[in-house]
């Protein structure tokens with residue numbers, strides 16, 4: 095993986111940081127430079143809560159070498175509570191446990207390792223929420 | 229001469245958070261592979277926790293830190309230190325703490341460093357954070373105790389070397405859940421356990437790890453702390469000792485005059501193994517989860533090499549407000565999923581295939 099790109103995107107990957115149109119309020123993840131809705135160019139950073147639900151998913155058994163360590167893993171489309179739909183791996187779950195519509199929360203996990211000598215890339219994945227007691 | 233260390237202003241723990249991965253491997257399963265199950269009557273723990281393939285000390289520290297922030301309920305940008313204690317930092321050179329600081333929105337105005345002192349790297353980071361806040365150099369400081377420990381396949385330590393830990397935000401007493409009374413650090417040059425550079429697994433001195441290491445250092449630290457603070461074991465509601473197995477903490481507690489009831493809440497090793505730098509701090513987060521206002525709590529770590537930190541805290545009313553603001557230690561321990569030795573060996577890179 096490309097180190098400058100990873101570095102540039104760290105807040106997107108660690109914090110689920112997207113942006114919001116200052117004109118019409120539309121939310122984006124990942125960030126956009128022009129609002130797709132009102133064409134406004136004035137957007138501010140917006141940190142998503144990390145809560146969402148599984149819209150759809152697929153299990154990966156054959157992966158690129160950097161992801162070999164994680165197979166089989168699940169790639170899902172997540173509908174964030176605030177609106178945008180993101181693609182991400184699920185974690186802390188086995189293929190049989192996933193259901194469409196299930197609630198998930200964002201966690202930071204290892205995405206890939208650039209071999210034994212290279213950089214370790216971290217970023218968002220989603221997992222079934224750990225319940226809060228009352 | 230008083231040996232204990234006290235801050236120059238009242239301070240304490242304003243937020244704390246636990247993390248334990250969801251996977252477990254049973255000690256009996258490890259015994260099946262290496263001892264044909266012949267030692268199942270004398271296993272040091274029931275099972276141990278292990279990280280998933282996408283977890284390491286950095287990812288686990290981020291989650292514990294998030295939980296601590298939820299309980300502290302402060303702006304992360306007010307935190308002036310991120311100090312992470314571990315013997316399993318993912319990089320040999322490049323701090324765990326900078327990734328954690330970035331992921332928790334604490335960066336960029338913060339000190340960041342990794343601590344290493346075998347199983348007491350975490351309480352060492354806490355001591356430093358207490359000093360940093362206690363001297364008024366900072367209002368808030370984050371100390372993390374986290375490990376993904378590894379034992380050589382077939383070695384006695386493989387039964388217990390586990391993953392987990394806790395994070396603590398130190399701050400002013402006014403918004404603390406537990407106020408510091410005083411602490412002791414006790415260290416000598418004792419080569420009971422070590423790992424040289426570039427070695428994957430540690431070496432240990434077998435019987436040398438008990439009396440002259442674990443028991444001597446913890447006993448001296450705790451006895452001196454109690455003397456200096458003019459306290460006795462019965463003044464404490466709960467006590468948490470480093471827990472490399474089930475027996476050592478039970479034995480040292482008894483020697484020092486603490487009852488099984490006092491150590492019960494913080495004794496997690498039977499269910500998750502020895503989480504190294506994470507072990508006594510994680511037990512302490514379980515004790516805080518169960519604490520009542522006014523309770524006095526003892527935390528006593530042990531790190532090979534060797535040393536012990538002993539700290540005394542008194543719980544405040546604020547515990548009732550924040551206890552359930554983040555997942556409890558128990559909620560992490562309860563989500564256990566058992567895996568077999570083959571899965572464990574694959575995830576922990578015990579199989580070399582290139």
Ligand SMILES: [Zn+2]
Nearest residue numbers: 115118129132
């Ligand atoms: Zn717009």
